[in-house]
Amino acid sequence: MRYGEVLIQEHLSFTINKGDVFVIMGGSGCGKSTLLKHLIGLVPPSAGKILYHGRNFWEVTSAERERLLRNMGVLYQKGALWTSMTLAENVAMPIRQYTSRSEKEIKAIVEYKLSLVGLAGFEGYYPSEISGGMQKRAALARAMALDPEVLFFDEPSAGLDPVSSKLLDDLILELNQSLGATVVVVTHELASIFAIASNSVFLDAETKTIAALGHPREMLEHGKDERVMRFLTRGERDR
Amino acid sequence: MSPVRVLSSSHDGVLLISLRSSPDPVGLETSFDALDDAVSALQSGTTVRVSANEGLEIDSSAIARLFALARQCASRELCFEAHGLPASAERLLALAHSVPERKGTRRVPRHDPFLVNLGRATISLWTTITDWFSFTGELLVESVNFVRGRARVPVRDIWLTLDQCGPSALPIVTLISTLVGVILAFIGAQQLRQFGATIYVANLVGVGMLREMGAVMAAVIMAGRTGAAFAAQLGSMQVNEEIDALKTFGFSPMQYLVIPRVVALVVMMPLLCLYADFLGIFGGAIISSLTLDLSLVQYYNQTVSAVHLSDVWLGVSKSVVFGVLIAIAGCVAGIRCGRSASAVGTAVTTAVVSGIVSIVISDALFALLTELVGI
Numbered sequence: 001m002r003y004g005e006v007l008i009q010e011h012l013s014f015t016i017n018k019g020d021v022f023v024i025m026g027g028s029g030c031g032k033s034t035l036l037k038h039l040i041g042l043v044p045p046s047a048g049k050i051l052y053h054g055r056n057f058w059e060v061t062s063a064e065r066e067r068l069l070r071n072m073g074v075l076y077q078k079g080a081l082w083t084s085m086t087l088a089e090n091v092a093m094p095i096r097q098y099t100s101r102s103e104k105e106i107k108a109i110v111e112y113k114l115s116l117v118g119l120a121g122f123e124g125y126y127p128s129e130i131s132g133g134m135q136k137r138a139a140l141a142r143a144m145a146l147d148p149e150v151l152f153f154d155e156p157s158a159g160l161d162p163v164s165s166k167l168l169d170d171l172i173l174e175l176n177q178s179l180g181a182t183v184v185v186v187t188h189e190l191a192s193i194f195a196i197a198s199n200s201v202f203l204d205a206e207t208k209t210i211a212a213l214g215h216p217r218e219m220l221e222h223g224k225d226e227r228v229m230r231f232l233t234r235g236e237r238d239r
Numbered sequence: 240m241s242p243v244r245v246l247s248s249s250h251d252g253v254l255l256i257s258l259r260s261s262p263d264p265v266g267l268e269t270s271f272d273a274l275d276d277a278v279s280a281l282q283s284g285t286t287v288r289v290s291a292n293e294g295l296e297i298d299s300s301a302i303a304r305l306f307a308l309a310r311q312c313a314s315r316e317l318c319f320e321a322h323g324l325p326a327s328a329e330r331l332l333a334l335a336h337s338v339p340e341r342k343g344t345r346r347v348p349r350h351d352p353f354l355v356n357l358g359r360a361t362i363s364l365w366t367t368i369t370d371w372f373s374f375t376g377e378l379l380v381e382s383v384n385f386v387r388g389r390a391r392v393p394v395r396d397i398w399l400t401l402d403q404c405g406p407s408a409l410p411i412v413t414l415i416s417t418l419v420g421v422i423l424a425f426i427g428a429q430q431l432r433q434f435g436a437t438i439y440v441a442n443l444v445g446v447g448m449l450r451e452m453g454a455v456m457a458a459v460i461m462a463g464r465t466g467a468a469f470a471a472q473l474g475s476m477q478v479n480e481e482i483d484a485l486k487t488f489g490f491s492p493m494q495y496l497v498i499p500r501v502v503a504l505v506v507m508m509p510l511l512c513l514y515a516d517f518l519g520i521f522g523g524a525i526i527s528s529l530t531l532d533l534s535l536v537q538y539y540n541q542t543v544s545a546v547h548l549s550d551v552w553l554g555v556s557k558s559v560v561f562g563v564l565i566a567i568a569g570c571v572a573g574i575r576c577g578r579s580a581s582a583v584g585t586a587v588t589t590a591v592v593s594g595i596v597s598i599v600i601s602d603a604l605f606a607l608l609t610e611l612v613g614i
Contacts, residue, residue: 040487041486042486069488069489074483076483077480078479080479080480080483080484081484082484083479093488097488139484
């Protein structure tokens with residue numbers, strides 16, 4: 001993985017199993033968000049493969065890639081709602097584009113998805129008219145619009161107060177359990193990591209590769225890597 | 240808080256630095272600047288020992304200088320020791336040292352030779368040109384898809400952009416175009432009066448507006464207004480990750496964002512050009528009737544006899560090309576925008592500058608072409 005000429009990470013190899021809540025963690029600048037951009041097909045990696053059900057995302061045909069993208073939902077760090085559209089239009093746009101549902105059906109789906117994230121009644125609001133936490137939840141409703149198999153979250157807690165952050169964590173777990181969606185979360189929020197992860201990978205900025213792989217609690221209890229322990233204990237291990 | 244006094248002396252190969260709050264009567268007082276020079280003259284392995292008198296109050300600038308001194312010692316392999324500093328200063332120094340500088344992080348200012356800078360500028364220019372061409376190529380492919388009904392273009396966005404490019408731009412186009420006609424008439428009247436040929440003001444304004452000024456002025460206004468707006472809109476979308484969100488849903492930003500803007504400008508530019516032509520000629524007529532002894536009917540008859548349909552077509556054709564260029568300039572700058580607020584500002588500037596430059600260049604090419612063809 002490179003950012004321009006700068007090597008960020010190398011020799012990354014891990015598998016995300018169906019139904020996992022997989023957390024990608026590491027210190028600031030270790031390349032978590034860049035890795036996410038590779039996973040969601042925004043930027044091709046400088047080397048290596050990203051396989052979905054055994055197929056390399058960057059080598060399939062454009063039609064196949066579009067099909068793969070339809071099975072992914074992404075919640076961006078800033079929500080990334082389309083600001084010129086209402087919340088309902090944001091959620092409806094992918095449905096309208098990829099399905100042949102009637103307007104009545106689409107309206108019902110939009111209301112249902114917004115209700116799932118606690119935004120019933122906000123259909124006609126524009127993103128600029130609601131709070132940051134609500135924007136993230138609306139963006140999550142949009143990410144779920146096509147009932148994707150995999151949901152990606154980029155720093156879901158960023159900019160949220162602890163209560164909103166906890167609500168979002170609960171929502172992620174609920175979606176994982178009730179919808180059966182595989183969830184991939186990029187975060188460095190320890191509270192979130194321990195609350196939601198069923199599996200995780202720790203990227204180290206200094207060695208530029210994976211420092212640990214597994215459940216974060218197991219890493220904490222049986223981990224040997226000093227940097228991972230320092231991260232998971234907020235540096236308490238040093239004192 | 241009184242300023243910290245710095246004293247230095249050498250003893251058994253150790254550089255002793257003492258920090259005090261009172262002036263030194265013995266004359267060992269020095270400054271941190273002088274200390275830097277003294278430390279840089281020491282041989283590696285030498286000890287630099289800093290101490291402070293009891294009750295010394297130390298400000299953050301003195302701590303910053305001590306921190307710099309400690310780093311200088313580390314880089315020159317000198318042994319730096321600090322004793323008796325106020326507890327808060329020691330804690331702050333420890334905090335500053337707690338996260339060591341990562342190797343390769345520091346940027347060294349580069350003073351490259353002229354040829355290297357020239358080469359870098361050439362590569363940058365080449366990248367910009369290839370960027371334009373690749374964007375235009377992609378746009379061409381998507382436009383063909385759009386015409387064949389294979390592109391997923393949001394029709395509602397086309398209507399919104401049409402409104403933004405057309406009716407909303409009318410007041411400024413009205414003002415500028417009328418004034419351009421007025422200016423042309425004044426200049427023409429001044430020169431032609433010398434030959435008693437003031438009637439030809441109508442020719443000058445008519446031909447000038449229809450062939451050149453109507454299209455060019457409308458284009459310059461749209462480059463500054465709409466081209467900049469396109470760059471700002473798309474740039475903000477880039478900063479807010481909205482374009483990333485489109486891509487991950489499998490939507491083509493070219494179809495969703497660029498095509499509606501290009502279509503809107505291509506449709507509106509000829510209309511704005513004709514509107515500007517009319518107002519320019521109208522402005523010229525008003526000035527001629529007020530300052531020259533020309534009636535509006537005379538002016539009208541002279542204009543009709545001077546201009547040809549080919550002049551109108553030439554201006555309208557130019558405006559279509561200008562519309563495409565303005566849309567490309569705005570969209571390229573917006574879509575290639577960086578991820579910060581300042582990048583949006585840069586994108587807007589780039590859009591306006593490249594839009595106007597491309598208008599002027601293409602206008603010159605038009606002039607050359609029409610001269611060759613004889614239009």
